[in-house]
Amino acid sequence: MAEVTTGPSTAHTFDLAVSSVRELNxxxxxxxSARYEVLRPKGxxxxxxxxRHPVTVExxxxxxxxxxxxxxxxxxxxxxxxxxGVAENMMSGLVRVHGDASQSAGATGHGGLLVxxxxxxxxxxxxMKGIDIVVGGDxxxxxxxxxxxxxxxxxxxxxxxxxxxxxxxxxxxxxKVGDLGADxxxxxxxxxxxxxxxxxxxxxxxxxxAGEFRRFGSARALYHFAAHNSASx
Amino acid sequence: MCGIVGLHLRDPALYPQLGALLAAxxxxxxxxxxDSAGVAVYxxxxxxxxxxxxxxxxxxxxxxxxxxxxxxRAERWAGLPGSPEILVTEAGATTILAxxxxxxxxxxxxxxxxxxxxxxxxxxxxxxYKGTGHPRELAATYDLANARGWQGLAHTRMATESxxxxxxxxxxxxxxxxxxxxxxxxxxxxxxxxELVAGGARFDSDNDSEVxxxxxxxxxxxxxxxxxxxxxxxxxxxxxxxxxxxxxDGFAVVRDAxxxxxxxxxxxxxxxxxxxxFRALAELPGVDAAxxxxxxxxxxxxxxx
Numbered sequence: 001m002a003e004v005t006t007g008p009s010t011a012h013t014f015d016l017a018v019s020s021v022r023e024l025n026x027x028x029x030x031x032x033s034a035r036y037e038v039l040r041p042k043g044x045x046x047x048x049x050x051x052r053h054p055v056t057v058e059x060x061x062x063x064x065x066x067x068x069x070x071x072x073x074x075x076x077x078x079x080x081x082x083x084x085g086v087a088e089n090m091m092s093g094l095v096r097v098h099g100d101a102s103q104s105a106g107a108t109g110h111g112g113l114l115v116x117x118x119x120x121x122x123x124x125x126x127x128m129k130g131i132d133i134v135v136g137g138d139x140x141x142x143x144x145x146x147x148x149x150x151x152x153x154x155x156x157x158x159x160x161x162x163x164x165x166x167x168x169x170x171x172x173x174x175x176k177v178g179d180l181g182a183d184x185x186x187x188x189x190x191x192x193x194x195x196x197x198x199x200x201x202x203x204x205x206x207x208x209x210a211g212e213f214r215r216f217g218s219a220r221a222l223y224h225f226a227a228h229n230s231a232s233x
Numbered sequence: 234m235c236g237i238v239g240l241h242l243r244d245p246a247l248y249p250q251l252g253a254l255l256a257a258x259x260x261x262x263x264x265x266x267x268d269s270a271g272v273a274v275y276x277x278x279x280x281x282x283x284x285x286x287x288x289x290x291x292x293x294x295x296x297x298x299x300x301x302x303x304x305x306r307a308e309r310w311a312g313l314p315g316s317p318e319i320l321v322t323e324a325g326a327t328t329i330l331a332x333x334x335x336x337x338x339x340x341x342x343x344x345x346x347x348x349x350x351x352x353x354x355x356x357x358x359x360x361x362y363k364g365t366g367h368p369r370e371l372a373a374t375y376d377l378a379n380a381r382g383w384q385g386l387a388h389t390r391m392a393t394e395s396x397x398x399x400x401x402x403x404x405x406x407x408x409x410x411x412x413x414x415x416x417x418x419x420x421x422x423x424x425x426x427x428e429l430v431a432g433g434a435r436f437d438s439d440n441d442s443e444v445x446x447x448x449x450x451x452x453x454x455x456x457x458x459x460x461x462x463x464x465x466x467x468x469x470x471x472x473x474x475x476x477x478x479x480x481x482d483g484f485a486v487v488r489d490a491x492x493x494x495x496x497x498x499x500x501x502x503x504x505x506x507x508x509x510x511f512r513a514l515a516e517l518p519g520v521d522a523a524x525x526x527x528x529x530x531x532x533x534x535x536x537x538x
Contacts (some may be wrong), residue, residue, distance in 0.1 A: 042260075043512030062511050081525060083511060085497065102495070102527060121527050122492055141530065142491075144307075 011058075016044060017231065024048070028074075031055045036136045043083065047183040048076050053136055054093075065102075068095045071112060090131055098136045103140070106133045115204045122159070127165060134204035142177050144171055145181065155208055163216055171216040172197050174208060183222035187215045235403075235416040236262025236509045237496070239477045241484035241536055244503035247518070248276070252380025254517060256372045258506070259387040263368045266389030270368035271402035272363045272375055273354065273412045273479065276382035277429040280322050280329050286336040288343050289354035289361040289406070291399045291403040293328035304307035325364040325374040326399040327353070336409050351400055351437055355429045356410030358481060363402035383538065385482060386477055395440045405443045408450035408476045410481035414492045414510060415442035416442075417473035423468060443471065449478060459485040463533045475528075477507055482538040492530040499523040505536050 012033040014024045017040045024038060028051045038059040041047055045064040048057045053075040059067070062080035072091040081099035090109040098103075102119035103132025107123070109131025116124075119137030125144045134153040141159035144152050147169035157175035170193070171184075182184075194210040201208050238258035242248060252274065253337035259270065274280075281287035290297070322329040328350075332339055340355050353500045354361030362375040368389045372378065376386075380508035388403035395401050419425075422441035425448060430436070445466060459478060463485055473492040478485045486507050489494055499514045501504045501523045503504075508514050511525070528534050 042515035043510060045512075062515070064510060064512055081511065086465070102497075103493075124531070 007067060010185045011037045013039060014035045015039040016041055022047060025050065028053070028055065028057065037047070041080070044213075046084070048074070051093075062099070071095055081118070087112070087131070090114065100137070101135075105135075106131050108138070109133070111150075113200075113203060115206070117206070118154065125169070126149070128152065132200060132203075134200055134206060136204075136206050138175070141178065142181070144169055144184075147171070149202060151196065153197065153204070163218070165222060166218045168218060170196075172200075172213040173216065174213045177214070177216070180216065183219050183220040184216055185223070189215050234265045234266030234391040236389040236513070237386070237414050237416050237475065237477050238262055238388075238508045238513045239384075239414075239479070239484065239486075239506065241384045241479075241505040242382075243505065244502070245383070247503060248383055249381050249386055251382045251395060252277070252377045255380070255385045256377040257516050258508060258513040259372055259377070259389065260369055261515070262389050262509055263359070266391040267367060268392055268397045269363070269365040269369045269390045269399070269402045270374070271363040271388060271390070271404050271414075272362065272377055272387045273359060273385060273404045273406065273431075274377075274380045274382045275358045275384040275410070275451075275479070275481075276531050277360050277380045279379075279381065280320075281331045281356075281358065282320065282333075285320070285331040285333050285354065286339045286357055287329055287331040287360050288336075288339050288352055289327055289359075289363075290343060290347070290350040290352050291328075291363060293350045296342070296422055297328065297330075297350060298386055322360075324362050324376065325371065327362045327364065327375070329360050329362075343388050353400070353437075354404075354412070355404035356481065357407075359410045359412070361404060361406050361408065361412070363399040365397055365399055365402070384479060386414055386479060393418055395438060396444075400438050401440055403442060404479075405440070405446035407437075407446045408453055411450055411453065412444040412479045412506075413442065413447070413449060414477045415445055416475045417489070417498075419445060419470050419474065420470075420472035421470065423524050445474070445476065451499075453480065458535075459483045460533050460535045463487045463535075466534075467531050475509070483535055485535040486528050486531060487533045488528055488530055490530045496528050497525060498528055498534065499525045 036057045041061045043064040047067045049069040052072045054073045057076045059078045064083040066078040066085045068087045071093045073093045077096045083102045087095040088107040090112040092112045095116045101116045101120040103121045105120045106114040106125045108127045114133045117121045117136040121138035124139040128147045128150045130149045140158035140162040144163045148167040154173045158177045160178035161181040163184030197210040317332040320331040403414040406412045419441040422444040475488045475496045
């Protein structure tokens, strides 16, 4: 681990050609610095997973599975693509992917903001529980499957099966939407929706007018108990 | 789980490095399938010289492998035109035999000489290696790092549907210069196996992936190209699959409609590469400038030599 001065504060640099992922994560779990830079990640798994301190981590290259998983308060940026499950189960903080994300981005996240500047693959936001996800490009099929809470903003297109079996998450899509999933329906854009969408786009640093988006959410026909169906349960 | 890597070279200047690049890719997917590994290389003239056919076999008896070659030639290879010299390469459980004859003639001669041996690959360009154990050690056994060629693929296996044996290793090569590697599991393979058997196909294993390979081989034999054959496979097969399929001049990738088995493709002017995970591509020359993307569900991606 070397120290380099970049900007106002000193960043610890981890070169993963020299250090192990375990060493990196051990340091991030008991940080001695406020800023970290990770070089030559080369698709390694679980980079900066389980960070619970308000540190800033910059990963310069492509990351593998579960990057920034379980993040709780850190600001983590990836200057490249990420594999399956980026920021899965995030509690709080900010994760920004400058490239594309593979499947299940932000899966089961409870809080914080995940920004994917490129596109996200299938099942983006699956079972999201309060996380906000803003995707600059497209999301793949089956995104926001069983989404329970939080907001998913898609500046491009959404694949088939969007919001299947959705609970109370709110979905905003600017581009085309394939077939909607079961119990997912278009909903009116009211003033409060335009306001929260504009705020999310601003926080994500992505352009776009809230008026260009459509909103989708739950028809609430699937998850409420209906007395006339009681014989089926 | 299972790990797949494949490399299709566009720039002939890289041909001498094919094996070294493929070995490095293979070693990055070891954890995805640590029980066994198979490799296919196209155009390795060390093993299959120009104008030769090569047959890759498992469980070759000793007399097939070396000592009694002269006797074999006299008694059992006599049917081959000109009683050619046989080039024999041993690599662990795999033996590769090459001779300047037609592919079918060589396959028939091998089967006649050693009925107990299992043919796991044949062609004018293709050499196939299979074995059980740690993939890194198998790569050394196959001398993969020194292989030359224009295309290759490798598979690390985490067995789910059949036993951990060299015969259960991928790739499944059941047509001339064809290979198929599979991550996933087919659900309706028994039904399709019965149909293929009724149509005359003979199976070497109980493996579900072999059914996929036999299906593709039957379609190619019927005149389909890779794209059409794999679209037919998507129609017919249920289950989970990411497939990498290669032929005498092609390289193709397809995933099922759910696409839960991973795949990433990278392309440059010099090569096309596919792997289960990006980390297998991270050391390829020029990868920083590559176009990197995930193949979409049920879309067939093909490249021709």
